Amino acid sequence: MKKFLNVIVSLVLLVLLSPLFIIVGVIIKLNSKGPVFFTQVRIGKNNELFKFYKFRTMKVGTPNVATDKLDKSKSYVTTSGKILRKTSMDELPQIINIIKGDMVLVGPRPALYNQYELKELRTKVGVHTLRPGITGWAQINGRDNNDDHEKTRHDAYYLNNKSLKLDALIIFRTVFKVLRAEGILEGSIIKARDEEISQERSQANRHEDLSV
Template identity: 70%
Template structure:
């Protein structure tokens, strides 16, 4: 039932947002060299890899690692990329992933193929058994401020308390977080921030 709901709603959103897709695509092509979409292999349900879609916000040649691992991440971000990332509009193409069945609206954020520590932690916690989401409990409880252990524990909480009510709560909180651009760290400067966070709270993400 959830799969049907996801497919229908994401298809509806995709059709409604087509003008936005077109405008963003044109701006990306006019302001930087490279493709409109950024694709990357991510870890999905049961640790199977899938092709993940986003609007490209980084320059060609950017190292293929999580943004918070980059030194001077701001130097890699395109002019329009800053706006897309702050507003989370770069995530819109993930509607394609939902239609394909790779993702759902609410669930653990899909890890990069080379985030081995996060993959191991999630597997031990059983989190790998559910579809990754566009947003999740971890995203509304710290997002980039959390380390791998914190992310996993928050994802475990979602796994053990999944419900329609919790999903709606996460979606509403996500909207507020996006509007306020909370929890977004760009570059290795996030490392020190995460260290202080992990020292001051014991809630895993």
């Protein structure tokens, strides 16, 4: 039933948003060389890979890795891409993924094929059995501010508490998060955050070793 409702809602959204798709597509083509859509291999349900769609926000030739793995990531973002990323409009083509059956509206965000740590953490707690979503519990509870462990903890909460009521709450809160552009970090900021977290964990481990 959930999958059927997702497909119906997505078809309606695709029809309603088709003028916006055309406008955004024209702006992208006028703003930079390259295709309108950006495709990427992501991890889906049961760790199966699928082709993931977004509006292109990066320059052609940008390394196909997570943004936090890029040095000076802002230099790769196109002018129109800055607006699309800030408003999360670049995520709209994932409606096509829902219609294809790769994704749903609400679920854990699909990891990149080479985000091995996140894949392993999710698999350990059973999150990999869920179909990935455009938005999810982790998205409204930190988004880019979350590291892989925090994302997995939020995803596990959703796995154990999923319901139509929770989905409705996540969608409602997502709208406000998007309007406020909350939780969006660029690559350099994410990298600095992850390095700080790594240092804190290393220090904690050293203290545990000394206490033993």
